[in-house]
Amino acid sequence: MACAMPSTRRRRSDKFRPEGVEVSEPLLTVEDLRVAYPAREGGMTEVVRGVGFTLGRERLGIVGESGSGKSQTGRAILGLTAPGGVVTAKTLRFDGIDLLSCPPKQRRALRGGRIAMVLQDPKFSLDPVMRIGAQIEETLRAHAPISARERRERTLQALADTGIEDPARVAALYPHEVSGGMGQRAMIAMMLVAGPELLIADEPTSALDVTVQLQVLGVLDRLVREGRGGKGMGLIFVSHDLRLVSSFCDRVLVMYAGRVVEEIAATELHRAQHPYTRGLLNCLPQLGAPQHPLPTLDRRPEWLNP
Protein backbone atom coordinates (compact mmCIF):
# COMPACT_ATOMS: atom_id res chain seq x y z
CA MET A 1 0.00 0.00 0.00
CA ALA A 2 2.88 2.34 0.76
CA CYS A 3 4.35 5.11 -1.35
CA ALA A 4 1.91 5.02 -4.24
CA MET A 5 1.25 8.73 -4.49
CA PRO A 6 2.66 9.99 -7.76
CA SER A 7 0.90 13.32 -7.54
CA THR A 8 2.28 16.74 -8.28
CA ARG A 9 1.78 17.47 -4.63
CA ARG A 10 4.64 15.27 -3.53
CA ARG A 11 7.05 16.83 -5.94
CA ARG A 12 6.06 20.32 -5.00
CA SER A 13 6.57 19.61 -1.31
CA ASP A 14 10.02 18.20 -2.01
CA LYS A 15 10.99 21.42 -3.66
CA PHE A 16 10.10 23.34 -0.52
CA ARG A 17 11.67 20.91 1.92
CA PRO A 18 15.07 22.12 3.14
CA GLU A 19 17.87 19.63 2.69
CA GLY A 20 19.00 17.50 5.55
CA VAL A 21 15.62 17.36 7.28
CA GLU A 22 14.91 13.90 8.60
CA VAL A 23 11.80 12.28 7.18
CA SER A 24 11.04 10.75 10.56
CA GLU A 25 10.40 14.20 11.98
CA PRO A 26 6.80 14.66 13.18
CA LEU A 27 4.42 16.03 10.58
CA LEU A 28 3.63 19.06 12.70
CA THR A 29 5.57 20.57 15.59
CA VAL A 30 4.01 23.29 17.69
CA GLU A 31 5.96 24.87 20.51
CA ASP A 32 4.87 27.78 22.69
CA LEU A 33 2.13 28.93 20.31
CA ARG A 34 0.52 32.22 21.30
CA VAL A 35 -2.38 34.08 19.70
CA ALA A 36 -3.28 37.57 20.89
CA TYR A 37 -6.00 40.02 19.91
CA PRO A 38 -6.15 43.75 20.64
CA ALA A 39 -8.22 44.39 23.75
CA ARG A 40 -10.81 47.17 23.86
CA GLU A 41 -9.00 48.87 26.73
CA GLY A 42 -5.73 48.87 24.75
CA GLY A 43 -2.99 46.27 24.99
CA MET A 44 -3.40 42.71 23.84
CA THR A 45 -5.44 39.79 25.17
CA GLU A 46 -3.84 36.40 24.75
CA VAL A 47 -6.39 33.75 23.84
CA VAL A 48 -3.85 30.99 23.22
CA ARG A 49 -1.05 31.04 25.78
CA GLY A 50 1.88 28.76 25.07
CA VAL A 51 0.38 25.66 23.49
CA GLY A 52 2.77 22.93 22.38
CA PHE A 53 2.38 19.48 20.85
CA THR A 54 3.63 17.32 18.02
CA LEU A 55 1.53 15.38 15.56
CA GLY A 56 2.37 12.39 13.40
CA ARG A 57 -0.04 10.46 11.22
CA GLU A 58 -2.51 10.04 14.04
CA ARG A 59 -5.76 11.41 15.42
CA LEU A 60 -5.26 14.13 17.99
CA GLY A 61 -8.25 15.57 19.84
CA ILE A 62 -8.31 19.10 21.25
CA VAL A 63 -11.08 19.53 23.82
CA GLY A 64 -12.23 22.49 25.83
CA GLU A 65 -15.16 24.81 26.46
CA SER A 66 -16.07 27.85 24.35
CA GLY A 67 -13.30 30.37 24.72
CA SER A 68 -10.61 27.90 25.72
CA GLY A 69 -8.63 28.69 22.57
CA LYS A 70 -9.06 25.32 20.86
CA SER A 71 -10.40 26.71 17.58
CA GLN A 72 -7.86 29.55 17.63
CA THR A 73 -5.09 26.95 17.89
CA GLY A 74 -6.40 25.17 14.79
CA ARG A 75 -6.82 28.39 12.87
CA ALA A 76 -3.34 29.64 13.75
CA ILE A 77 -1.79 26.48 12.30
CA LEU A 78 -3.61 27.11 9.05
CA GLY A 79 -2.93 30.86 9.08
CA LEU A 80 -6.59 31.78 9.34
CA THR A 81 -6.34 33.95 12.42
CA ALA A 82 -8.76 36.87 12.08
CA PRO A 83 -7.29 40.26 11.07
CA GLY A 84 -5.75 42.05 14.04
CA GLY A 85 -4.71 38.82 15.70
CA VAL A 86 -1.01 38.28 16.31
CA VAL A 87 0.41 34.76 16.17
CA THR A 88 3.81 34.00 17.70
CA ALA A 89 5.50 30.68 18.44
CA LYS A 90 8.89 29.30 19.29
CA THR A 91 8.28 26.63 16.64
CA LEU A 92 5.43 26.18 14.21
CA ARG A 93 6.76 23.72 11.70
CA PHE A 94 4.90 21.59 9.19
CA ASP A 95 6.95 18.91 7.45
CA GLY A 96 10.14 20.95 7.77
CA ILE A 97 8.54 24.25 6.71
CA ASP A 98 8.54 27.09 9.21
CA LEU A 99 4.95 28.29 8.85
CA LEU A 100 5.50 31.67 10.48
CA SER A 101 8.47 32.80 8.41
CA CYS A 102 7.66 31.18 5.06
CA PRO A 103 6.53 33.51 2.26
CA PRO A 104 2.76 34.15 2.03
CA LYS A 105 2.69 32.50 -1.38
CA GLN A 106 4.00 29.27 0.04
CA ARG A 107 1.57 29.47 2.94
CA ARG A 108 -1.28 29.85 0.47
CA ALA A 109 -0.07 26.84 -1.47
CA LEU A 110 -0.11 24.77 1.73
CA ARG A 111 -3.53 25.95 2.83
CA GLY A 112 -6.20 23.81 1.22
CA GLY A 113 -3.49 21.78 -0.47
CA ARG A 114 -1.39 19.95 2.09
CA ILE A 115 -3.20 21.31 5.17
CA ALA A 116 -6.99 21.48 5.08
CA MET A 117 -9.73 22.40 7.51
CA VAL A 118 -13.28 21.12 7.91
CA LEU A 119 -15.50 23.73 9.52
CA GLN A 120 -18.37 23.31 11.91
CA ASP A 121 -21.54 24.07 10.04
CA PRO A 122 -22.03 23.22 6.35
CA LYS A 123 -24.93 25.69 6.24
CA PHE A 124 -22.62 28.63 6.80
CA SER A 125 -19.32 27.44 5.39
CA LEU A 126 -20.40 26.40 1.89
CA ASP A 127 -20.97 29.05 -0.76
CA PRO A 128 -24.76 29.24 -1.12
CA VAL A 129 -24.74 30.37 -4.77
CA MET A 130 -22.29 27.80 -6.11
CA ARG A 131 -23.02 24.19 -7.03
CA ILE A 132 -21.34 21.67 -4.74
CA GLY A 133 -19.32 20.12 -7.55
CA ALA A 134 -17.98 23.51 -8.65
CA GLN A 135 -16.92 24.33 -5.07
CA ILE A 136 -14.95 21.13 -4.83
CA GLU A 137 -13.36 21.68 -8.23
CA GLU A 138 -12.27 25.12 -7.11
CA THR A 139 -9.90 23.52 -4.58
CA LEU A 140 -8.29 21.50 -7.36
CA ARG A 141 -8.08 24.48 -9.66
CA ALA A 142 -6.08 26.30 -7.00
CA HIS A 143 -3.82 23.41 -6.05
CA ALA A 144 -3.39 20.93 -8.88
CA PRO A 145 -2.47 21.69 -12.50
CA ILE A 146 -4.72 19.10 -14.12
CA SER A 147 -7.21 19.07 -16.97
CA ALA A 148 -10.85 19.96 -16.52
CA ARG A 149 -11.83 16.39 -17.22
CA GLU A 150 -9.49 15.01 -14.57
CA ARG A 151 -10.75 17.64 -12.13
CA ARG A 152 -14.27 16.46 -12.71
CA GLU A 153 -13.29 12.83 -12.19
CA ARG A 154 -11.44 13.54 -8.96
CA THR A 155 -14.32 15.64 -7.68
CA LEU A 156 -16.78 12.80 -8.20
CA GLN A 157 -14.31 10.34 -6.68
CA ALA A 158 -13.90 12.55 -3.59
CA LEU A 159 -17.68 12.69 -3.14
CA ALA A 160 -17.90 8.92 -3.56
CA ASP A 161 -15.11 8.49 -0.98
CA THR A 162 -17.21 10.22 1.65
CA GLY A 163 -19.95 7.65 1.17
CA ILE A 164 -22.23 9.59 -1.16
CA GLU A 165 -23.89 7.04 -3.38
CA ASP A 166 -24.83 9.23 -6.30
CA PRO A 167 -21.95 11.73 -6.61
CA ALA A 168 -22.94 13.10 -10.03
CA ARG A 169 -26.36 14.11 -8.76
CA VAL A 170 -25.03 15.68 -5.54
CA ALA A 171 -22.33 17.60 -7.43
CA ALA A 172 -25.02 19.37 -9.44
CA LEU A 173 -26.95 20.49 -6.35
CA TYR A 174 -26.74 23.75 -4.42
CA PRO A 175 -25.92 23.62 -0.69
CA HIS A 176 -29.50 24.48 0.34
CA GLU A 177 -30.76 21.44 -1.53
CA VAL A 178 -28.90 18.91 0.62
CA SER A 179 -29.28 17.81 4.24
CA GLY A 180 -26.82 18.74 6.99
CA GLY A 181 -25.09 15.36 6.91
CA MET A 182 -24.78 15.48 3.12
CA GLY A 183 -23.47 19.05 3.27
CA GLN A 184 -20.82 18.06 5.81
CA ARG A 185 -19.75 15.17 3.56
CA ALA A 186 -19.45 17.59 0.65
CA MET A 187 -17.35 19.83 2.89
CA ILE A 188 -15.09 16.91 3.79
CA ALA A 189 -14.84 15.94 0.11
CA MET A 190 -13.81 19.50 -0.71
CA MET A 191 -11.05 19.37 1.88
CA LEU A 192 -9.83 15.93 0.87
CA VAL A 193 -9.85 16.28 -2.88
CA ALA A 194 -6.35 17.75 -2.95
CA GLY A 195 -5.03 14.93 -0.77
CA PRO A 196 -3.92 16.87 2.34
CA GLU A 197 -1.43 15.40 4.79
CA LEU A 198 -2.90 17.24 7.74
CA LEU A 199 -6.61 17.75 8.31
CA ILE A 200 -7.92 20.12 10.97
CA ALA A 201 -11.56 19.40 11.80
CA ASP A 202 -13.20 22.13 13.91
CA GLU A 203 -16.32 20.65 15.50
CA PRO A 204 -17.12 18.76 12.28
CA THR A 205 -20.14 16.98 13.73
CA SER A 206 -21.60 19.39 16.30
CA ALA A 207 -24.30 20.65 13.93
CA LEU A 208 -25.40 17.15 12.96
CA ASP A 209 -27.83 14.58 14.33
CA VAL A 210 -26.35 11.83 16.47
CA THR A 211 -26.92 9.11 13.87
CA VAL A 212 -25.44 11.24 11.08
CA GLN A 213 -22.56 12.20 13.40
CA LEU A 214 -21.42 8.60 13.50
CA GLN A 215 -21.57 8.24 9.72
CA VAL A 216 -19.44 11.36 9.25
CA LEU A 217 -16.97 10.17 11.89
CA GLY A 218 -16.78 6.83 10.12
CA VAL A 219 -15.92 8.61 6.88
CA LEU A 220 -13.22 10.67 8.60
CA ASP A 221 -11.81 7.63 10.35
CA ARG A 222 -11.51 5.65 7.14
CA LEU A 223 -9.88 8.55 5.31
CA VAL A 224 -7.36 9.14 8.08
CA ARG A 225 -6.34 5.49 7.98
CA GLU A 226 -6.54 4.79 4.25
CA GLY A 227 -6.70 8.17 2.55
CA ARG A 228 -4.16 9.43 0.05
CA GLY A 229 -3.70 6.01 -1.49
CA GLY A 230 -3.16 4.21 1.80
CA LYS A 231 -0.61 6.62 3.32
CA GLY A 232 -3.04 8.07 5.79
CA MET A 233 -2.93 11.56 7.22
CA GLY A 234 -2.72 13.48 10.46
CA LEU A 235 -5.95 14.71 12.00
CA ILE A 236 -6.58 17.40 14.59
CA PHE A 237 -10.12 17.03 15.86
CA VAL A 238 -11.41 20.06 17.77
CA SER A 239 -14.53 19.57 19.90
CA HIS A 240 -16.20 20.38 23.21
CA ASP A 241 -17.48 16.83 23.65
CA LEU A 242 -14.81 14.92 25.54
CA ARG A 243 -16.58 11.57 25.33
CA LEU A 244 -17.01 11.75 21.58
CA VAL A 245 -13.39 12.78 21.10
CA SER A 246 -12.08 10.05 23.35
CA SER A 247 -14.00 7.39 21.43
CA PHE A 248 -12.54 8.66 18.17
CA CYS A 249 -9.00 9.95 18.75
CA ASP A 250 -5.73 8.35 19.84
CA ARG A 251 -4.61 11.20 22.06
CA VAL A 252 -6.42 14.13 23.66
CA LEU A 253 -5.25 17.61 24.65
CA VAL A 254 -7.51 19.29 27.18
CA MET A 255 -7.42 23.09 26.98
CA TYR A 256 -8.50 25.62 29.56
CA ALA A 257 -8.20 29.39 29.14
CA GLY A 258 -5.67 29.17 26.33
CA ARG A 259 -3.41 26.55 27.87
CA VAL A 260 -3.13 22.78 27.68
CA VAL A 261 -3.96 21.55 31.18
CA GLU A 262 -3.66 17.85 30.42
CA GLU A 263 -2.48 15.61 27.63
CA ILE A 264 -3.67 12.04 27.84
CA ALA A 265 -4.06 8.91 25.70
CA ALA A 266 -7.72 8.37 24.86
CA THR A 267 -7.70 4.91 26.40
CA GLU A 268 -6.33 6.30 29.67
CA LEU A 269 -9.01 8.94 29.98
CA HIS A 270 -10.70 7.35 32.98
CA ARG A 271 -7.40 7.90 34.81
CA ALA A 272 -7.29 11.62 34.04
CA GLN A 273 -5.67 13.60 36.86
CA HIS A 274 -6.73 17.18 36.27
CA PRO A 275 -10.01 18.15 37.96
CA TYR A 276 -11.01 20.10 34.83
CA THR A 277 -10.68 17.00 32.63
CA ARG A 278 -12.67 14.99 35.15
CA GLY A 279 -15.30 17.74 35.23
CA LEU A 280 -15.65 17.71 31.44
CA LEU A 281 -16.10 13.94 31.53
CA ASN A 282 -18.66 13.88 34.32
CA CYS A 283 -20.90 16.73 33.22
CA LEU A 284 -22.44 14.68 30.37
CA PRO A 285 -25.63 12.80 31.13
CA GLN A 286 -25.18 9.08 30.52
CA LEU A 287 -27.66 6.40 29.57
CA GLY A 288 -28.13 3.95 32.42
CA ALA A 289 -26.12 5.93 34.95
CA PRO A 290 -28.40 8.73 36.15
CA GLN A 291 -26.95 11.48 38.30
CA HIS A 292 -29.20 14.16 39.77
CA PRO A 293 -28.16 16.91 39.71
CA LEU A 294 -25.43 16.61 37.10
CA PRO A 295 -22.00 17.61 38.38
CA THR A 296 -21.03 21.00 36.96
CA LEU A 297 -17.58 22.37 36.35
CA ASP A 298 -15.94 24.61 38.86
CA ARG A 299 -13.41 26.79 37.14
CA ARG A 300 -10.58 27.73 39.47
CA PRO A 301 -8.37 30.74 38.92
CA GLU A 302 -5.25 28.76 39.89
CA TRP A 303 -5.69 26.64 36.73
CA LEU A 304 -5.03 29.74 34.67
CA ASN A 305 -1.33 29.64 35.45
CA PRO A 306 -0.19 26.12 36.21
Add this chain to the structure above:
Amino acid sequence: MNATLQPPQTIGLRAEALRVVFDGFVAVDGVGFEVAPGESFGIVGESGSGKSTVLRALCGLAPLATGQVRLTGRENLPAPGSKPFRRQVQMVFQDPYGSLHPRQTVDRILAEPLAIHGIGQGDEREARIERALEEVGLGTGFRFRYPHQLSGGQRQRIAVARALILEPQVLLLDEPTSALDASVQAEVLNLLEALRQRHGLSFVMVSHDLAVVTHLCQRLMVMRGGRMVEMLSAADLAAHRVQADYTKALMQAAAGFVRAAA
Protein backbone atom coordinates in the same frame (compact mmCIF):
# COMPACT_ATOMS: atom_id res chain seq x y z
CA MET B 1 -47.49 37.45 45.62
CA ASN B 2 -49.47 34.79 47.46
CA ALA B 3 -49.98 32.85 44.26
CA THR B 4 -46.42 31.52 44.33
CA LEU B 5 -46.70 30.35 47.94
CA GLN B 6 -49.69 28.10 47.35
CA PRO B 7 -48.95 24.47 46.54
CA PRO B 8 -48.53 24.30 42.77
CA GLN B 9 -51.63 23.31 40.86
CA THR B 10 -50.25 21.02 38.25
CA ILE B 11 -51.69 20.67 34.78
CA GLY B 12 -51.08 17.92 32.26
CA LEU B 13 -51.69 17.76 28.56
CA ARG B 14 -53.27 15.34 26.10
CA ALA B 15 -52.64 15.27 22.36
CA GLU B 16 -54.86 13.12 20.15
CA ALA B 17 -54.11 12.04 16.59
CA LEU B 18 -52.15 15.16 15.67
CA ARG B 19 -51.68 15.66 11.95
CA VAL B 20 -49.77 18.58 10.45
CA VAL B 21 -49.58 19.12 6.70
CA PHE B 22 -47.42 21.75 4.96
CA ASP B 23 -48.27 22.20 1.27
CA GLY B 24 -49.24 18.58 0.86
CA PHE B 25 -46.24 17.30 2.83
CA VAL B 26 -47.35 15.36 5.90
CA ALA B 27 -44.93 16.46 8.63
CA VAL B 28 -46.75 14.81 11.53
CA ASP B 29 -49.06 11.87 10.99
CA GLY B 30 -51.41 10.66 13.70
CA VAL B 31 -49.27 11.26 16.77
CA GLY B 32 -50.97 11.08 20.15
CA PHE B 33 -49.71 11.01 23.73
CA GLU B 34 -50.59 12.05 27.22
CA VAL B 35 -48.50 13.96 29.73
CA ALA B 36 -49.69 13.51 33.30
CA PRO B 37 -49.75 16.59 35.55
CA GLY B 38 -46.21 17.24 36.78
CA GLU B 39 -44.72 14.67 34.45
CA SER B 40 -41.76 15.20 32.19
CA PHE B 41 -42.17 13.75 28.70
CA GLY B 42 -39.52 13.51 25.99
CA ILE B 43 -39.69 13.30 22.20
CA VAL B 44 -36.62 11.91 20.42
CA GLY B 45 -35.86 11.69 16.71
CA GLU B 46 -33.56 12.87 13.95
CA SER B 47 -33.86 16.07 11.91
CA GLY B 48 -37.05 16.01 9.87
CA SER B 49 -38.76 13.42 12.05
CA GLY B 50 -41.45 15.94 12.97
CA LYS B 51 -40.55 16.18 16.65
CA SER B 52 -40.27 19.97 16.72
CA THR B 53 -43.45 20.28 14.65
CA VAL B 54 -45.34 18.27 17.29
CA LEU B 55 -44.13 20.73 19.89
CA ARG B 56 -45.14 23.70 17.75
CA ALA B 57 -48.55 22.15 17.12
CA LEU B 58 -49.07 21.82 20.88
CA CYS B 59 -48.76 25.56 21.40
CA GLY B 60 -50.45 26.62 18.16
CA LEU B 61 -47.38 27.63 16.17
CA ALA B 62 -48.02 24.93 13.56
CA PRO B 63 -51.47 24.49 11.97
CA LEU B 64 -53.30 21.30 12.92
CA ALA B 65 -55.03 19.56 10.00
CA THR B 66 -56.79 17.15 12.35
CA GLY B 67 -56.44 16.09 15.97
CA GLN B 68 -56.70 18.07 19.14
CA VAL B 69 -54.76 19.28 22.13
CA ARG B 70 -56.30 19.52 25.60
CA LEU B 71 -55.04 20.51 29.00
CA THR B 72 -55.85 18.01 31.74
CA GLY B 73 -55.77 17.78 35.52
CA ARG B 74 -58.34 20.42 36.53
CA GLU B 75 -61.79 21.69 35.69
CA ASN B 76 -62.34 24.63 33.36
CA LEU B 77 -58.98 24.70 31.70
CA PRO B 78 -58.53 27.09 28.79
CA ALA B 79 -58.93 25.84 25.20
CA PRO B 80 -56.00 25.86 22.77
CA GLY B 81 -55.58 29.09 20.85
CA SER B 82 -56.96 31.25 23.64
CA LYS B 83 -54.87 33.77 25.51
CA PRO B 84 -55.24 32.00 28.89
CA PHE B 85 -54.00 28.80 27.21
CA ARG B 86 -50.87 30.54 26.02
CA ARG B 87 -50.28 31.80 29.52
CA GLN B 88 -50.31 28.23 30.84
CA VAL B 89 -48.21 26.73 28.03
CA GLN B 90 -44.90 28.42 27.29
CA MET B 91 -42.04 27.42 25.04
CA VAL B 92 -38.23 27.64 25.16
CA PHE B 93 -36.59 27.56 21.75
CA GLN B 94 -33.49 25.81 20.55
CA ASP B 95 -31.16 28.58 19.65
CA PRO B 96 -30.56 31.23 22.31
CA TYR B 97 -28.62 33.24 19.70
CA GLY B 98 -31.71 33.52 17.50
CA SER B 99 -34.62 33.61 19.94
CA LEU B 100 -33.76 36.82 21.82
CA HIS B 101 -34.25 40.21 20.20
CA PRO B 102 -30.73 41.60 19.63
CA ARG B 103 -31.72 45.24 20.13
CA GLN B 104 -33.75 44.84 23.29
CA THR B 105 -32.35 44.71 26.80
CA VAL B 106 -33.05 41.72 29.03
CA ASP B 107 -35.46 43.98 30.91
CA ARG B 108 -37.56 44.65 27.80
CA ILE B 109 -37.41 41.03 26.68
CA LEU B 110 -38.83 39.94 30.04
CA ALA B 111 -41.39 42.77 30.20
CA GLU B 112 -42.93 41.83 26.85
CA PRO B 113 -44.91 38.76 27.98
CA LEU B 114 -46.18 40.73 30.99
CA ALA B 115 -47.38 43.53 28.71
CA ILE B 116 -49.08 41.10 26.32
CA HIS B 117 -51.00 39.44 29.11
CA GLY B 118 -51.63 42.67 31.00
CA ILE B 119 -50.00 41.48 34.19
CA GLY B 120 -49.04 43.97 36.87
CA GLN B 121 -48.01 47.59 36.56
CA GLY B 122 -44.82 49.55 37.21
CA ASP B 123 -43.29 48.33 40.44
CA GLU B 124 -44.99 44.97 40.39
CA ARG B 125 -43.63 44.26 36.93
CA GLU B 126 -40.15 45.23 38.04
CA ALA B 127 -40.41 42.90 41.01
CA ARG B 128 -41.50 40.06 38.76
CA ILE B 129 -38.63 40.65 36.35
CA GLU B 130 -36.13 40.69 39.18
CA ARG B 131 -37.64 37.55 40.67
CA ALA B 132 -37.52 35.76 37.32
CA LEU B 133 -33.84 36.64 36.94
CA GLU B 134 -33.06 35.40 40.45
CA GLU B 135 -34.91 32.21 39.70
CA VAL B 136 -32.73 31.28 36.73
CA GLY B 137 -29.61 32.08 38.74
CA LEU B 138 -28.59 35.30 37.01
CA GLY B 139 -29.27 38.06 39.51
CA THR B 140 -30.55 41.55 38.85
CA GLY B 141 -27.18 42.73 37.54
CA PHE B 142 -28.14 41.26 34.17
CA ARG B 143 -31.32 43.28 33.80
CA PHE B 144 -30.06 46.04 31.55
CA ARG B 145 -27.70 44.05 29.38
CA TYR B 146 -28.18 43.22 25.71
CA PRO B 147 -28.15 39.63 24.45
CA HIS B 148 -24.78 40.08 22.74
CA GLN B 149 -23.25 40.85 26.13
CA LEU B 150 -24.24 37.41 27.43
CA SER B 151 -22.75 33.95 26.91
CA GLY B 152 -24.77 31.15 25.30
CA GLY B 153 -25.68 29.61 28.64
CA GLN B 154 -26.75 32.97 30.08
CA ARG B 155 -28.92 33.64 27.02
CA GLN B 156 -30.66 30.31 27.38
CA ARG B 157 -31.32 31.19 31.04
CA ILE B 158 -32.95 34.43 29.87
CA ALA B 159 -35.09 32.42 27.44
CA VAL B 160 -36.16 30.18 30.32
CA ALA B 161 -36.89 33.23 32.48
CA ARG B 162 -39.03 34.72 29.70
CA ALA B 163 -41.09 31.53 29.58
CA LEU B 164 -41.42 31.29 33.37
CA ILE B 165 -42.31 34.91 34.05
CA LEU B 166 -45.96 34.15 33.24
CA GLU B 167 -45.92 31.29 35.76
CA PRO B 168 -47.03 28.67 33.23
CA GLN B 169 -47.78 25.09 34.21
CA VAL B 170 -46.58 23.41 31.04
CA LEU B 171 -43.17 24.15 29.54
CA LEU B 172 -42.35 23.09 25.97
CA LEU B 173 -38.60 22.72 25.43
CA ASP B 174 -37.27 22.50 21.88
CA GLU B 175 -33.68 21.19 22.12
CA PRO B 176 -32.91 23.61 24.94
CA THR B 177 -29.26 22.61 25.24
CA SER B 178 -28.15 21.53 21.76
CA ALA B 179 -26.56 24.90 20.99
CA LEU B 180 -24.57 24.86 24.23
CA ASP B 181 -21.22 23.41 25.33
CA ALA B 182 -21.31 20.13 27.23
CA SER B 183 -20.35 21.84 30.48
CA VAL B 184 -22.96 24.60 30.11
CA GLN B 185 -25.54 21.99 29.11
CA ALA B 186 -25.15 20.39 32.54
CA GLU B 187 -25.89 23.73 34.24
CA VAL B 188 -29.03 24.38 32.17
CA LEU B 189 -30.31 20.82 32.68
CA ASN B 190 -29.85 21.18 36.44
CA LEU B 191 -31.68 24.51 36.36
CA LEU B 192 -34.63 23.04 34.43
CA GLU B 193 -34.88 20.13 36.83
CA ALA B 194 -34.79 22.36 39.90
CA LEU B 195 -37.46 24.68 38.43
CA ARG B 196 -39.70 21.75 37.60
CA GLN B 197 -39.54 20.47 41.15
CA ARG B 198 -40.06 23.90 42.68
CA HIS B 199 -43.08 24.83 40.55
CA GLY B 200 -44.54 21.42 39.78
CA LEU B 201 -44.22 22.04 36.05
CA SER B 202 -45.01 19.56 33.30
CA PHE B 203 -42.32 19.33 30.62
CA VAL B 204 -42.50 18.27 27.01
CA MET B 205 -38.91 18.18 25.79
CA VAL B 206 -37.63 17.55 22.28
CA SER B 207 -34.07 16.44 21.61
CA HIS B 208 -31.98 14.28 19.34
CA ASP B 209 -29.78 13.25 22.25
CA LEU B 210 -31.16 10.20 24.04
CA ALA B 211 -28.94 10.71 27.08
CA VAL B 212 -30.21 14.25 27.62
CA VAL B 213 -33.85 13.22 27.30
CA THR B 214 -33.55 10.27 29.66
CA HIS B 215 -31.80 12.50 32.17
CA LEU B 216 -34.75 14.87 32.35
CA CYS B 217 -37.78 12.79 31.36
CA GLN B 218 -39.60 9.83 32.87
CA ARG B 219 -41.23 8.73 29.63
CA LEU B 220 -40.34 9.31 26.02
CA MET B 221 -41.58 8.81 22.51
CA VAL B 222 -39.29 7.98 19.59
CA MET B 223 -40.36 9.53 16.27
CA ARG B 224 -39.34 8.99 12.68
CA GLY B 225 -40.81 10.31 9.46
CA GLY B 226 -43.68 12.04 11.27
CA ARG B 227 -44.86 8.90 13.04
CA MET B 228 -44.37 7.42 16.46
CA VAL B 229 -41.88 4.52 16.45
CA GLU B 230 -41.89 3.55 20.09
CA MET B 231 -43.10 4.71 23.51
CA LEU B 232 -40.67 3.99 26.35
CA SER B 233 -40.01 4.75 29.96
CA ALA B 234 -36.58 6.08 30.87
CA ALA B 235 -36.04 2.94 32.97
CA ASP B 236 -36.71 0.74 29.90
CA LEU B 237 -34.17 2.68 27.98
CA ALA B 238 -31.54 2.56 30.72
CA ALA B 239 -32.01 -1.22 30.92
CA HIS B 240 -31.82 -1.50 27.09
CA ARG B 241 -35.36 -2.88 26.86
CA VAL B 242 -36.17 -1.45 23.43
CA GLN B 243 -38.06 -3.03 20.54
CA ALA B 244 -37.62 -0.93 17.42
CA ASP B 245 -34.42 -1.20 15.40
CA TYR B 246 -34.39 2.56 14.99
CA THR B 247 -34.31 3.09 18.76
CA LYS B 248 -31.43 0.63 19.01
CA ALA B 249 -29.51 2.60 16.38
CA LEU B 250 -30.11 5.79 18.37
CA MET B 251 -28.84 4.09 21.52
CA GLN B 252 -25.68 2.99 19.76
CA ALA B 253 -25.15 6.50 18.49
CA ALA B 254 -25.44 7.86 22.03
CA ALA B 255 -22.71 5.49 23.21
CA GLY B 256 -20.08 7.16 21.02
CA PHE B 257 -17.96 6.23 18.03
CA VAL B 258 -17.00 2.58 17.58
CA ARG B 259 -14.23 1.94 15.08
CA ALA B 260 -15.06 -0.51 12.33
CA ALA B 261 -12.73 -3.49 12.42
CA ALA B 262 -9.77 -2.74 10.17
